[in-house]
Amino acid sequence: MATAYSTLPTVGVVGGSGYTGGEVLRRLAHHRGVRPRYALSRSAAGSATPVSGLAFESADADRVAEADLVFLCLPHGETAPWVAAAQAGGSRVIDLTADHRPGSGAESDAVYGLTEWNDVAKADLVANPGCYPTGVLTALKPLEAAGAISEGVVSIHAASGVSGAGRSPRADLLFGEVTGDFRAYGLGNGHRHLKEMRAALPGTELLFVPHLLPVERGILETITLPVAPGVDAATVRELWATRYAGSPVIRVLEEAPTLRQVARSDLLLLSAFDNAGLPGHLTLVVAFDNLGKGAAGQAIQNLNQMIGAPADEGLLCVPS
Numbered sequence: 190m191a192t193a194y195s196t197l198p199t200v201g202v203v204g205g206s207g208y209t210g211g212e213v214l215r216r217l218a219h220h221r222g223v224r225p226r227y228a229l230s231r232s233a234a235g236s237a238t239p240v241s242g243l244a245f246e247s248a249d250a251d252r253v254a255e256a257d258l259v260f261l262c263l264p265h266g267e268t269a270p271w272v273a274a275a276q277a278g279g280s281r282v283i284d285l286t287a288d289h290r291p292g293s294g295a296e297s298d299a300v301y302g303l304t305e306w307n308d309v310a311k312a313d314l315v316a317n318p319g320c321y322p323t324g325v326l327t328a329l330k331p332l333e334a335a336g337a338i339s340e341g342v343v344s345i346h347a348a349s350g351v352s353g354a355g356r357s358p359r360a361d362l363l364f365g366e367v368t369g370d371f372r373a374y375g376l377g378n379g380h381r382h383l384k385e386m387r388a389a390l391p392g393t394e395l396l397f398v399p400h401l402l403p404v405e406r407g408i409l410e411t412i413t414l415p416v417a418p419g420v421d422a423a424t425v426r427e428l429w430a431t432r433y434a435g436s437p438v439i440r441v442l443e444e445a446p447t448l449r450q451v452a453r454s455d456l457l458l459l460s461a462f463d464n465a466g467l468p469g470h471l472t473l474v475v476a477f478d479n480l481g482k483g484a485a486g487q488a489i490q491n492l493n494q495m496i497g498a499p500a501d502e503g504l505l506c507v508p509s
């Protein structure tokens with residue numbers, strides 16, 4: 190870690206008034222390896238940010254290159270002018286939108302920032318993964334790599350808190366509409382995150398059913414899958430424990446995790462279960478915060494790789 194304050198890299202946040210931008214700023218406020226330089230917002234200019242002494246400023250792309258690295262926390266499809274300004278000015282980018290992710294169809298040099306799988310240390314443009322794909326890929330990639338998934342459909346039932354949809358007002362997300370209710374959406378295997386999951390898990394047949402959970406934050410994914418002969422829940426726990434031994438945020442449990450354990454943290458909890466009467470079929474349960482490991486936490490993990498900071502710097506790793 191650098192010692193002299195003036196030598197630390199500078200960082201900026203665009204879209205800082207939104208949910209992911211606010212969570213990135215909250216982590217930057219106690220990150221010891223960077224100097225927050227700006228936080229840009231069209232609606233919140235002049236008001237305070239979570240970083241002491243830093244106020245929001247208006248969203249002007251000319252400001253981007255004032256920081257060595259910029260986090261783009263914008264709606265999908267809005268990153269082009271910001272990436273262009275960053276690249277022109279020599280700033281590195283962590284893009285939290287879907288614009289440069291695998292399966293997006295975009296031609297770019299972005300490195301997919303699924304931190305435990307891809308090395309982003311030298312990347313100039315990092316595509317931070319989507320929230321749902323983060324849990325699915327973290328659970329399934331070690332199994333796929335070990336040849337532990339057998340032919341058949343991998344079925345993913347996922348429930349997300351309402352913050353997953355961002356801060357823009359929507360009638361169907363009003364408190365009176367969601368509280369006390371529970372609904373599936375994206376039915377018919379058509380959710381936009383499927384493209385990202387399929388691109389990162391080629392050859393695995395995925396059926397994805399998202400649900401809207403009437404809580405503020407957190408994602409719980411229940412995955413059922415056919416496994417190769419000899420693979421049981423203990424095998425899967427061992428594969429995970431080995432693959433994620435170095436991760437500051439991924440933990441393997443014997444019991445099923447709940448949202449309360451991960452809300453407001455960067456943790457991702459994994460568990461695996463055999464099914465009585467159904468040999469060869471396992472159930473996996475994954476819990477994490479959509480704004481933590483599903484967005485800002487993973488963005489900070491990627492920042493740490495890019496600047497050579499300790500892997501856990503700035504992260505929130507204490508379960509509640």
Ligand SMILES: NC(=O)c1ccc[n+]([C@@H]2O[C@H](COP(=O)([O-])OP(=O)(O)OC[C@H]3O[C@@H](n4cnc5c(N)ncnc54)[C@H](OP(=O)(O)O)[C@@H]3O)[C@@H](O)[C@H]2O)c1
Binds near residue numbers: 204205232
């Ligand atoms: N929410 C999640 O759980 C989650 C998880 C993973 C990834 N993501 C992705 O992360 C990105 C941000 O999500 P979010 O939930 O933080 O959204 P959000 O709460 O709606 O925040 C987006 C922010 O971007 C700013 N903005 C909107 N349109 C803009 C434009 N045309 N130009 C410049 N700034 C603009 C807005 O701030 P001002 O109006 O103040 O400028 C807004 O606060 C999205 O692409 C989302 O898909 C979200």
